[in-house]
Amino acid sequence: MENLHESPRAFPVLESIAPVVERSRWVTFHPASAELCIERWGHLLDSVPTWKQPWHFFDGGLETVRWVFVLDVLNHCFWPDENEPLWSVRYRGNEYSGYAGLAASLKRAMESGVPVTNASFLAGLSPGTLREILAGTGEIPLLEARLENLREAGRVLLARWEGDIVNLVASAGRSAVDVVKGVVDSFSSFRDECGYRGRPVYFWKRAQLFAADLHSAFDGRDWGAFEDIERLTAFADYKLPQVLRRFGLIVYHPELAERIERRERLPAGSEEEVEIRAATVWAVEALKKAFERRGAEPTSMRVDGWLWQLGQLEYFRKYPYHLCRTIYY
Numbered sequence: 001m002e003n004l005h006e007s008p009r010a011f012p013v014l015e016s017i018a019p020v021v022e023r024s025r026w027v028t029f030h031p032a033s034a035e036l037c038i039e040r041w042g043h044l045l046d047s048v049p050t051w052k053q054p055w056h057f058f059d060g061g062l063e064t065v066r067w068v069f070v071l072d073v074l075n076h077c078f079w080p081d082e083n084e085p086l087w088s089v090r091y092r093g094n095e096y097s098g099y100a101g102l103a104a105s106l107k108r109a110m111e112s113g114v115p116v117t118n119a120s121f122l123a124g125l126s127p128g129t130l131r132e133i134l135a136g137t138g139e140i141p142l143l144e145a146r147l148e149n150l151r152e153a154g155r156v157l158l159a160r161w162e163g164d165i166v167n168l169v170a171s172a173g174r175s176a177v178d179v180v181k182g183v184v185d186s187f188s189s190f191r192d193e194c195g196y197r198g199r200p201v202y203f204w205k206r207a208q209l210f211a212a213d214l215h216s217a218f219d220g221r222d223w224g225a226f227e228d229i230e231r232l233t234a235f236a237d238y239k240l241p242q243v244l245r246r247f248g249l250i251v252y253h254p255e256l257a258e259r260i261e262r263r264e265r266l267p268a269g270s271e272e273e274v275e276i277r278a279a280t281v282w283a284v285e286a287l288k289k290a291f292e293r294r295g296a297e298p299t300s301m302r303v304d305g306w307l308w309q310l311g312q313l314e315y316f317r318k319y320p321y322h323l324c325r326t327i328y329y
């Protein structure tokens with residue numbers, strides 16, 4: 001893979017995705033319907049909730065930076081196996097599942113004195129302690145991989161960043177892109193990259209989400225004050241394609257649609273999976289341009305947040321999302 005850091009300003013995500021969208025066989029992209037969905041749903045663009053949710057930790061300082069990092073080491077793949085219960089955690093009298101469940105479990109741990117933000121603790125984390133941190137109904141998928149990713153995070157923080165992710169964020173100056181590249185460079189679990197017809201494709205979803213979450217948590221100030229936040233792309237997860245498909249912006253080949261209807265797993269790195277993720281990132285860029293034509297100027301991150309919130313609505317859950325067991329999203 002060519003050296004990504006040739007030109008220090010290089011951020012290869014979109015240019016690596018363009019050829020996938022052009023050659024895509026399983027997923028077609030229909031930009032024409034961008035206007036329509038903004039007609040119908042665009043008014044919600046500005047209702048993207050802030051960080052002030054019961055499940056988010058926030059102390060206004062360094063512990064928040066560290067907490068957001070641990071959150072995004074684990075921020076992937078919450079759906080259960082067939083006939084398994086949905087993983088959910090109890091926090092302050094409420095049940096939370098999915099992303100909110102993960103955040104709530106880590107906030108619960110902080111409040112009960114478990115040092116989840118401490119690099120040495122993470123490097124020596126035991127399976128039993130992780131089970132306790134994530135304890136709830138059902139079991140979070142990929143528990144072993146999550147344990148390994150947390151241990152790696154602790155080891156690398158100690159080896160390269162004096163035990164503190166704050167040093168990586170500080171070293172990036174006010175560049176979100178440099179935070180993303182620093183994280184991808186340092187931690188293999190964030191290296192969300194694959195090959196497509198012999199060429200590298202970079203999604204870097206959890207690494208980009210880490211910079212975006214810092215920006216959200218600090219409301220664009222202090223540790224979230226990035227000058228280049230608009231260079232981030234959408235975060236290619238499994239919820240956005242579900243919404244974009246309902247919008248008619250991306251359309252699956254009938255054979256692929258049928259396999260997803262049947263809840264068949266897609267292998268990580270398969271052409272189908274890479275094409276779904278590439279179309280997702282690409283569609284967000286098209287929506288951003290459609291918003292600009294109507295006088296709004298959202299970043300890809302804000303369009304992403306708008307779509308992700310729509311994905312929480314019943315209307316968009318109609319079609320199942322594609323299922324891929326992966327640590328990347």
Ligand SMILES: Nc1nc2c(c(CN[C@H]3C=C[C@H](O)[C@@H]3O)cn2[C@@H]2O[C@H](COP(=O)(O)O)[C@@H](O)[C@H]2O)c(=O)[nH]1
Nearest residue numbers: 050075076077078098099100216235237238305308329
């Ligand atoms: N594209 C995109 N993917 C996102 C998010 C978030 C949460 N971000 C919020 C946090 C602070 C800000 O307020 C953001 O709004 C989680 N995910 C992904 O979704 C999936 C979980 O879904 P479910 O099973 O339904 O909880 C899983 O892959 C998770 O990694 C986002 O914003 N964009």
